[in-house]
Structure formats: C-alpha cells, structure tokens
Amino acid sequence: MEQPEMLENVSRELWMRIWSRDEDITESQSILAAAEKAGMATEQAQKFLGKMTTAQVKDKLKETTEAACKYGAFGLPFTVAHVDGKTHMFFGSDRMELLAYLLGKFKFPFS
Incomplete structure (x- = not known):
C-alpha cells in the first residue's frame, strides 16, 4: 500500500461525504476533492485515481x-x-x- 499514513484521513472524508453529507463519491472529481480535503497532494491523488482501472x-x-x-x-x-x-x-x-x-x-x- 502506498501512503498508508493517508488511509484513515481519506477514508474518513469519503465516509463523511457519503454517509453524513449525502455527497457523491463515485465521480473522479469527488474522489479528488475528498483526498485533497484529507490532506493529500493533488498530484498524488490524481496518480492513485489513475490506478483505479488497472488489473x-x-x-x-x-x-x-x-x-x-x-x-x-x-x-x-x-x-x-x-x-x-x-x-x-x-x-x-x-x-x-x-x-x-x-x-x-x-x-x-x-x-
């Protein structure tokens, strides 16, 4: 796992988006926004997002x-x-x- 120190913060932000604020977590921009709000660098978040389609x-x-x-x-x-x-x-x-x-x-x- 890359950047395990970000796992909890990003997971919490995604959790809050869907279960507390009824916000989207399926679109790329939503995932990027959650990662950035959790403190992840934009470039790193985009890199991880790009891996979603890999085998x-x-x-x-x-x-x-x-x-x-x-x-x-x-x-x-x-x-x-x-x-x-x-x-x-x-x-x-x-x-x-x-x-x-x-x-x-x-x-x-x-x-």
Missing part, C-alpha cells in the same frame, strides 16, 4: 468483494472487526458506536 486494483476489488460476501455482507456500510480472536460484523452507519465500544474507544452510557 491489479480490479483484482483486489474482486477479492475484497468475495471476502465480504463470505462474511454475509448484503449492503453498505458493512464492517468486519476481528477482536480477541472473534469476528464481529456490523451493518449500517448507525452501528459505529457499537464498533467503537467493541474496540474500547467509546464508553456507554452517556453521563
């Missing part, structure tokens, strides 16, 4: 999609977490609090 990226997408189907994914967002030797699956953007709690990053109840 390597398409094969990885097929592999990841097949793995998601084996877990029982039926829609998005579908998240798989491996914690303490167990597999946990979450469906829906309204399940992030449960995922955060599982990871010890979110404390219930609110006080």
Whole structure:
C-alpha cells in the first residue's frame, strides 16, 4: 500500500461525504476533492485515481468483494472487526458506536 499514513484521513472524508453529507463519491472529481480535503497532494491523488482501472486494483476489488460476501455482507456500510480472536460484523452507519465500544474507544452510557 502506498501512503498508508493517508488511509484513515481519506477514508474518513469519503465516509463523511457519503454517509453524513449525502455527497457523491463515485465521480473522479469527488474522489479528488475528498483526498485533497484529507490532506493529500493533488498530484498524488490524481496518480492513485489513475490506478483505479488497472488489473491489479480490479483484482483486489474482486477479492475484497468475495471476502465480504463470505462474511454475509448484503449492503453498505458493512464492517468486519476481528477482536480477541472473534469476528464481529456490523451493518449500517448507525452501528459505529457499537464498533467503537467493541474496540474500547467509546464508553456507554452517556453521563
């Protein structure tokens, strides 16, 4: 993976665009805007965008999609977490609090 330090920021921006602001994430300009807002250089974002049509990226997408189907994914967002030797699956953007709690990053109840 190139530039793994950008993965979280770009992923968060794409997540916010689609699940919080109902903005597009399918068009090239939308992806570039998300990457730039996350702090990635325009040239680097364009380079990565250009790789989307390569066989390597398409094969990885097929592999990841097949793995998601084996877990029982039926829609998005579908998240798989491996914690303490167990597999946990979450469906829906309204399940992030449960995922955060599982990871010890979110404390219930609110006080």
